[in-house]
Amino acid sequence: MKPAIAVPATLLLVYRAYSKKSLTPGGLLAATLTAIAHALHPWNLPFVLLVVFFLAGTRATHVKEKVKAGLTLKSGGTSGSEGPRNHVQVLANSLTASILSLLHAYQLRSRQQSLLASPGGSNAGSLCFAWGGDLLVVGIIANYACVAADTLSSELGILAKGQPRLITSLTLRKVPRGTNGGVTLTGLAAGLLGSVVVVTAAMLFLPFCSDETAGTLGGGAPWSTEQRRTLILGLTLWGLLGSVVDSILGGLFQSSVKDTRSGKIVEGEGGVRVLVSGSQHPERELDVAADVKAALLHGEGGSAVEDTDPTLGAAESEARADRYDARDKHRRPSFGDEKPSRVVENGWDLLDNNDVNFLMAFGMSVGAMAVVSWYWQVPLSSVFPAA
Structure with missing residues (x-):
């Protein structure tokens, strides 16, 4: 990304987070480093996806914020408004994408140097996004499609009229709002919306190889209309699947703690575990x-x-x-x-919310690359820099 665009865009992103109190000081630092990692990529795509996810997530957080604050409790006993996100929460959603973005930036620059050194060479690889090409690009888009779907599903699904049902229960029993693993149709629809937003942005900013670039230096196999539709549909559904996987992981490995007097779920501030006093x-x-x-x-x-x-x-x-x-x-x-004042509603106390988010983002990104590797018949080892 050009410095003339990256620098002011990063400053605006950090300023907005600071003015809206969306992030803690540690969260602001983590967000700044994340933005820099994305801006180092030659394409605009990674940085754009980061901005789209941040804006969509913060907007969803503020939808009926006062109403949502009364649906759960904070671990301190007050109403459960989300509050600013810290550095751990920022990294849980974006660390995987940052690593993949840096890896792909290295690959592109290595290819560019190889092409300049040997203009007639055909093994350097394409500098545009080709059909059957870079797996890392798929992983970056999949990461943000999944975390956006999960964020919107959580923030908007809690406002559903019907009570959520536990996805890890054989009977799909009803559970209090805010329960880890609790899903609603509204939440699933919101998750699909989040995935659509990210994938749409990706399609607008992806430098697809075309018929014009096919015979040029650094060009690659062009995309047909059918291939683009396949990519769009696959990534959109993959993002929705990510929100479902997050619910399953949360329902199994993250304990949901309920306040016995109010019947509300107690949320740990910053996504940390909630202590169960007396249970x-x-x-x-x-x-x-x-x-x-x-x-x-x-x-x-x-x-x-x-x-x-x-x-x-x-x-x-x-x-x-x-x-x-x-x-x-x-x-x-x-x-x-x-x-006891608090009891465990469901789940094993093995992970906190940040652990679940990171595992989901990492697993779904790698999983997307593995699926496309099989579909394109491209070795998964191609994501690593050549020795």
Whole structure:
């Protein structure tokens, strides 16, 4: 990408994120480095896809933001508005595309040097996007099609009128809004929209090889109309599949924590795990509370509290003190409703939201390249720089 375009575009992107408070300071730094990595590519395509994803994602985040804030809870106990994204969230969605973009930029520059050194050579490869050509380009587009589909599906699907159903449940049982693995028709439609937006932008900015470039230096096999349609349809459906895969991974390997009093899902700020207080060992929490009170009543610590009441008889006073005896395992807790405040709705606590997003983006990008490698009969090893 030309520096005259890349520099002001990057500054505008960072300024917009700063003014809209879409990113934390760490997120701004990560976004700047990501933009630079994309701008180093000779084509405009990677940078354009990054901008399209960022704008579409932030716009979807702000759709009925106040309504969505009341549908879930933050891990701190307040309403669950998304808030600015941090550096981990930025990298989870864009790191794979950054690596693929840098690899492809290296390939293009190597080809260009080879062509200049040997103008008559035919093994240097094409500098335009040819049918049966660069797999890395497919991986870059697939990455943003999938993460855009996943982002719009999550941000807009939660507003669906119907309750989401758990995709990893054999019975597709209904779950609270915001549950990992919960899907709705509205969410799937939003995911398809996100994929369509990214793929459309890609088709507009891809430097396709054509009949005019077929016989020129650095040209490649031209695309037919049918081939373009196949690419568009395949990448669009692949992006939608990415949002479904993200739901499956989240439903299986990311625990969804529900607040038992409100029935709402508790979301970890920054995509991190949510602690489940009292859900695994509620009796231990109650014992600790009772032990503290017993210690106070028996005068342990700096300020002692009377454990007997002079107005009560000796027997009644002793019974009341024994009620808080930590050694009595059959005592009733002195306070609390004996119920955990949070419970796990579904999923194993193996990954957090950022882990799931990165695994989905990486897996779907590599998967797209593998499928196209088979379809085009191009070795997958071609994505690596030649020795």
